[in-house]
Amino acid sequence: MSYSDAIAQRVESLSQSVLINGVTPLAGRVLLAAIFLLSGVSKISDPAGTIGYINMVGLPFPTLSYGAAVVAEIAGSIALILGFQTRIVAFILAVFSVATAMTFHDNLSDLNQFIHFFKNIAMAGGLLQVVAFGAGRYSFDARH
Template sequence: MSYSDAIAERAETLSKSLLINGVAPLAGRVLLAAIFLLSGISKISDPAGTIGYINMVGLPFPSLSYGAAVVTEIVGGGALILGFQTRIVALVLALFSIVTAVTFHNNLSDLNQFIHFFKNIAMAGGLLQVVAFGAGRLSLDARR
Protein backbone atom coordinates (compact mmCIF):
# COMPACT_ATOMS: atom_id res chain seq x y z
CA MET A 1 0.00 0.00 0.00
CA SER A 2 1.36 3.38 -0.98
CA TYR A 3 1.57 6.34 1.35
CA SER A 4 -1.24 8.17 -0.50
CA ASP A 5 -3.45 5.06 -0.32
CA ALA A 6 -2.86 4.87 3.44
CA ILE A 7 -3.78 8.53 3.84
CA ALA A 8 -6.93 8.08 1.73
CA GLU A 9 -7.92 5.03 3.81
CA ARG A 10 -7.38 6.94 7.07
CA ALA A 11 -9.42 9.89 5.77
CA GLU A 12 -12.27 7.54 4.84
CA THR A 13 -12.16 5.95 8.30
CA LEU A 14 -12.26 9.38 9.96
CA SER A 15 -15.15 10.51 7.79
CA LYS A 16 -17.18 7.53 9.02
CA SER A 17 -16.29 7.92 12.69
CA LEU A 18 -18.87 8.78 15.35
CA LEU A 19 -16.48 11.37 16.77
CA ILE A 20 -16.23 13.31 13.51
CA ASN A 21 -19.83 12.89 12.34
CA GLY A 22 -21.61 12.77 15.67
CA VAL A 23 -19.86 14.14 18.72
CA ALA A 24 -17.97 17.03 17.07
CA PRO A 25 -21.05 18.48 15.32
CA LEU A 26 -23.12 18.08 18.51
CA ALA A 27 -20.45 19.84 20.58
CA GLY A 28 -20.23 22.60 17.98
CA ARG A 29 -24.01 23.08 18.00
CA VAL A 30 -24.10 23.22 21.81
CA LEU A 31 -21.26 25.75 21.93
CA LEU A 32 -22.85 27.94 19.27
CA ALA A 33 -26.29 27.71 20.89
CA ALA A 34 -25.04 28.60 24.38
CA ILE A 35 -24.58 32.28 23.59
CA PHE A 36 -28.08 32.55 22.11
CA LEU A 37 -29.71 30.81 25.05
CA LEU A 38 -27.82 32.90 27.60
CA SER A 39 -28.62 36.09 25.71
CA GLY A 40 -32.30 35.17 25.48
CA ILE A 41 -32.47 34.38 29.20
CA SER A 42 -30.71 37.67 29.95
CA LYS A 43 -33.31 39.53 27.89
CA ILE A 44 -36.14 37.77 29.74
CA SER A 45 -34.62 38.75 33.09
CA ASP A 46 -34.52 42.46 32.14
CA PRO A 47 -37.19 43.24 29.57
CA ALA A 48 -37.35 46.96 30.37
CA GLY A 49 -33.58 47.38 30.00
CA THR A 50 -33.53 45.44 26.74
CA ILE A 51 -36.50 47.31 25.29
CA GLY A 52 -34.85 50.59 26.32
CA TYR A 53 -31.63 49.59 24.54
CA ILE A 54 -33.57 48.60 21.41
CA ASN A 55 -35.37 51.95 21.53
CA MET A 56 -32.06 53.79 22.03
CA VAL A 57 -30.62 52.46 18.75
CA GLY A 58 -33.76 53.60 16.97
CA LEU A 59 -35.40 50.35 15.91
CA PRO A 60 -39.14 50.65 15.31
CA PHE A 61 -41.54 48.77 17.58
CA PRO A 62 -39.06 48.05 20.41
CA SER A 63 -41.46 45.72 22.26
CA LEU A 64 -42.06 43.66 19.12
CA SER A 65 -38.32 43.61 18.37
CA TYR A 66 -37.69 42.46 21.94
CA GLY A 67 -40.16 39.59 21.61
CA ALA A 68 -38.77 38.55 18.24
CA ALA A 69 -35.21 38.56 19.62
CA VAL A 70 -36.16 36.47 22.67
CA VAL A 71 -38.02 33.90 20.55
CA THR A 72 -35.22 33.77 17.98
CA GLU A 73 -32.55 33.22 20.63
CA ILE A 74 -34.40 30.75 22.88
CA VAL A 75 -36.20 28.71 20.23
CA GLY A 76 -33.31 28.92 17.78
CA GLY A 77 -30.75 27.96 20.43
CA GLY A 78 -32.83 25.00 21.58
CA ALA A 79 -33.48 23.79 18.04
CA LEU A 80 -29.78 24.10 17.23
CA ILE A 81 -28.83 21.93 20.21
CA LEU A 82 -31.43 19.31 19.31
CA GLY A 83 -30.44 19.38 15.66
CA PHE A 84 -34.01 20.12 14.55
CA GLN A 85 -34.37 21.81 11.15
CA THR A 86 -30.74 22.61 11.72
CA ARG A 87 -29.78 24.17 8.40
CA ILE A 88 -32.76 26.55 8.43
CA VAL A 89 -32.27 27.42 12.12
CA ALA A 90 -28.53 28.01 11.61
CA LEU A 91 -29.25 30.29 8.65
CA VAL A 92 -31.78 32.32 10.66
CA LEU A 93 -29.34 32.61 13.58
CA ALA A 94 -26.50 33.60 11.22
CA LEU A 95 -28.63 36.37 9.71
CA PHE A 96 -29.76 37.43 13.21
CA SER A 97 -26.10 37.64 14.28
CA ILE A 98 -25.16 39.80 11.32
CA VAL A 99 -28.15 42.12 11.76
CA THR A 100 -27.36 42.39 15.48
CA ALA A 101 -23.72 43.21 14.73
CA VAL A 102 -24.62 45.92 12.25
CA THR A 103 -27.45 47.37 14.34
CA PHE A 104 -26.11 47.23 17.89
CA HIS A 105 -22.32 46.99 17.57
CA ASN A 106 -21.49 49.32 14.70
CA ASN A 107 -19.30 51.81 16.58
CA LEU A 108 -16.05 50.11 15.63
CA SER A 109 -13.92 52.87 17.17
CA ASP A 110 -15.11 51.61 20.59
CA LEU A 111 -13.02 48.52 21.42
CA ASN A 112 -15.92 46.80 23.23
CA GLN A 113 -18.24 47.34 20.26
CA PHE A 114 -15.48 46.25 17.88
CA ILE A 115 -15.09 42.96 19.78
CA HIS A 116 -18.85 42.35 19.90
CA PHE A 117 -19.20 43.17 16.20
CA PHE A 118 -16.59 40.62 15.16
CA LYS A 119 -17.82 38.05 17.72
CA ASN A 120 -21.20 38.19 15.98
CA ILE A 121 -19.57 37.94 12.56
CA ALA A 122 -17.53 34.91 13.72
CA MET A 123 -20.68 33.27 15.12
CA ALA A 124 -22.36 33.82 11.76
CA GLY A 125 -19.40 32.10 10.10
CA GLY A 126 -19.70 29.08 12.39
CA LEU A 127 -23.44 28.93 11.79
CA LEU A 128 -22.89 29.02 8.02
CA GLN A 129 -20.68 25.96 8.44
CA VAL A 130 -23.67 24.25 10.06
CA VAL A 131 -25.82 25.39 7.11
CA ALA A 132 -23.29 23.88 4.70
CA PHE A 133 -22.59 20.59 6.48
CA GLY A 134 -25.73 19.93 8.53
CA ALA A 135 -26.29 18.78 12.07
CA GLY A 136 -24.35 15.54 12.04
CA ARG A 137 -25.28 12.06 13.14
CA LEU A 138 -26.41 12.94 16.70
CA SER A 139 -29.37 15.13 15.81
CA LEU A 140 -33.11 14.99 15.29
CA ASP A 141 -32.50 15.75 11.63
CA ALA A 142 -30.48 12.54 11.27
CA ARG A 143 -33.30 10.49 12.79
CA ARG A 144 -35.77 11.53 10.07
Protein backbone atom coordinates in the same frame (compact mmCIF):
# COMPACT_ATOMS: atom_id res chain seq x y z
CA MET B 1 0.77 0.84 0.25
CA SER B 2 2.30 4.27 -0.28
CA TYR B 3 2.44 6.93 2.41
CA SER B 4 -0.16 9.06 0.60
CA ASP B 5 -2.49 6.05 0.27
CA ALA B 6 -2.17 5.41 4.01
CA ILE B 7 -3.02 9.01 4.78
CA ALA B 8 -6.01 8.92 2.39
CA GLN B 9 -7.22 5.71 4.06
CA ARG B 10 -6.87 7.27 7.52
CA VAL B 11 -8.76 10.40 6.46
CA GLU B 12 -11.52 8.20 5.01
CA SER B 13 -11.81 6.21 8.24
CA LEU B 14 -11.94 9.44 10.26
CA SER B 15 -14.69 10.81 8.05
CA GLN B 16 -16.75 7.69 8.81
CA SER B 17 -16.12 7.77 12.57
CA VAL B 18 -18.77 8.34 15.24
CA LEU B 19 -16.64 11.14 16.69
CA ILE B 20 -16.47 13.12 13.47
CA ASN B 21 -20.03 12.48 12.27
CA GLY B 22 -21.78 12.33 15.63
CA VAL B 23 -20.17 13.85 18.67
CA THR B 24 -18.32 16.73 16.98
CA PRO B 25 -21.37 18.22 15.21
CA LEU B 26 -23.41 17.84 18.42
CA ALA B 27 -20.72 19.62 20.44
CA GLY B 28 -20.50 22.34 17.80
CA ARG B 29 -24.25 22.90 17.89
CA VAL B 30 -24.27 23.07 21.69
CA LEU B 31 -21.37 25.53 21.75
CA LEU B 32 -22.94 27.74 19.07
CA ALA B 33 -26.32 27.64 20.80
CA ALA B 34 -24.95 28.49 24.25
CA ILE B 35 -24.44 32.18 23.54
CA PHE B 36 -27.96 32.56 22.12
CA LEU B 37 -29.54 30.72 25.04
CA LEU B 38 -27.66 32.80 27.61
CA SER B 39 -28.46 36.02 25.76
CA GLY B 40 -32.15 35.14 25.55
CA VAL B 41 -32.29 34.30 29.26
CA SER B 42 -30.56 37.59 30.12
CA LYS B 43 -33.12 39.48 28.01
CA ILE B 44 -35.95 37.76 29.90
CA SER B 45 -34.36 38.74 33.22
CA ASP B 46 -34.27 42.45 32.28
CA PRO B 47 -36.98 43.24 29.74
CA ALA B 48 -37.13 46.96 30.55
CA GLY B 49 -33.37 47.38 30.15
CA THR B 50 -33.33 45.43 26.89
CA ILE B 51 -36.31 47.31 25.45
CA GLY B 52 -34.65 50.59 26.48
CA TYR B 53 -31.44 49.57 24.70
CA ILE B 54 -33.37 48.58 21.56
CA ASN B 55 -35.16 51.95 21.69
CA MET B 56 -31.86 53.78 22.20
CA VAL B 57 -30.40 52.44 18.94
CA GLY B 58 -33.53 53.58 17.13
CA LEU B 59 -35.18 50.34 16.08
CA PRO B 60 -38.92 50.67 15.46
CA PHE B 61 -41.33 48.80 17.72
CA PRO B 62 -38.85 48.10 20.55
CA THR B 63 -41.25 45.83 22.46
CA LEU B 64 -41.95 43.75 19.37
CA SER B 65 -38.23 43.65 18.55
CA TYR B 66 -37.55 42.50 22.10
CA GLY B 67 -40.08 39.67 21.81
CA ALA B 68 -38.74 38.59 18.42
CA ALA B 69 -35.16 38.56 19.75
CA VAL B 70 -36.14 36.47 22.80
CA VAL B 71 -38.03 33.96 20.67
CA ALA B 72 -35.22 33.76 18.10
CA GLU B 73 -32.56 33.26 20.76
CA ILE B 74 -34.40 30.84 23.06
CA ALA B 75 -36.31 28.78 20.48
CA GLY B 76 -33.41 28.93 18.02
CA SER B 77 -30.85 27.75 20.54
CA ILE B 78 -33.03 24.86 21.72
CA ALA B 79 -33.78 23.79 18.14
CA LEU B 80 -30.08 24.02 17.28
CA ILE B 81 -29.07 21.89 20.27
CA LEU B 82 -31.70 19.27 19.43
CA GLY B 83 -30.81 19.35 15.75
CA PHE B 84 -34.40 20.13 14.76
CA GLN B 85 -34.82 21.87 11.37
CA THR B 86 -31.15 22.64 11.87
CA ARG B 87 -30.26 24.17 8.54
CA ILE B 88 -33.22 26.57 8.61
CA VAL B 89 -32.61 27.50 12.26
CA ALA B 90 -28.88 28.00 11.69
CA PHE B 91 -29.60 30.25 8.72
CA ILE B 92 -32.07 32.35 10.73
CA LEU B 93 -29.57 32.67 13.61
CA ALA B 94 -26.80 33.60 11.15
CA VAL B 95 -28.94 36.39 9.69
CA PHE B 96 -29.91 37.46 13.23
CA SER B 97 -26.20 37.57 14.21
CA VAL B 98 -25.21 39.74 11.25
CA ALA B 99 -28.21 42.05 11.73
CA THR B 100 -27.38 42.39 15.43
CA ALA B 101 -23.74 43.14 14.62
CA MET B 102 -24.68 45.85 12.16
CA THR B 103 -27.37 47.37 14.41
CA PHE B 104 -25.93 47.19 17.91
CA HIS B 105 -22.16 46.95 17.37
CA ASP B 106 -21.54 49.35 14.49
CA ASN B 107 -19.13 51.71 16.28
CA LEU B 108 -15.96 49.90 15.20
CA SER B 109 -13.71 52.63 16.62
CA ASP B 110 -14.75 51.42 20.11
CA LEU B 111 -12.68 48.31 20.86
CA ASN B 112 -15.52 46.62 22.80
CA GLN B 113 -17.96 47.18 19.92
CA PHE B 114 -15.30 46.06 17.43
CA ILE B 115 -14.90 42.77 19.34
CA HIS B 116 -18.66 42.23 19.61
CA PHE B 117 -19.15 43.03 15.93
CA PHE B 118 -16.64 40.43 14.79
CA LYS B 119 -17.83 37.91 17.42
CA ASN B 120 -21.24 38.09 15.79
CA ILE B 121 -19.74 37.76 12.31
CA ALA B 122 -17.71 34.72 13.45
CA MET B 123 -20.85 33.14 14.96
CA ALA B 124 -22.62 33.68 11.63
CA GLY B 125 -19.73 31.91 9.91
CA GLY B 126 -20.02 28.92 12.23
CA LEU B 127 -23.77 28.82 11.72
CA LEU B 128 -23.33 28.88 7.95
CA GLN B 129 -21.13 25.78 8.32
CA VAL B 130 -24.11 24.12 10.02
CA VAL B 131 -26.32 25.28 7.12
CA ALA B 132 -23.88 23.73 4.66
CA PHE B 133 -23.18 20.43 6.43
CA GLY B 134 -26.28 19.82 8.53
CA ALA B 135 -26.79 18.67 12.09
CA GLY B 136 -24.85 15.43 12.08
CA ARG B 137 -25.73 11.98 13.34
CA TYR B 138 -27.09 12.90 16.79
CA SER B 139 -30.01 15.12 15.86
CA PHE B 140 -33.72 15.02 15.22
CA ASP B 141 -32.95 15.81 11.59
CA ALA B 142 -30.92 12.60 11.24
CA ARG B 143 -33.84 10.53 12.53
CA HIS B 144 -36.14 11.67 9.70
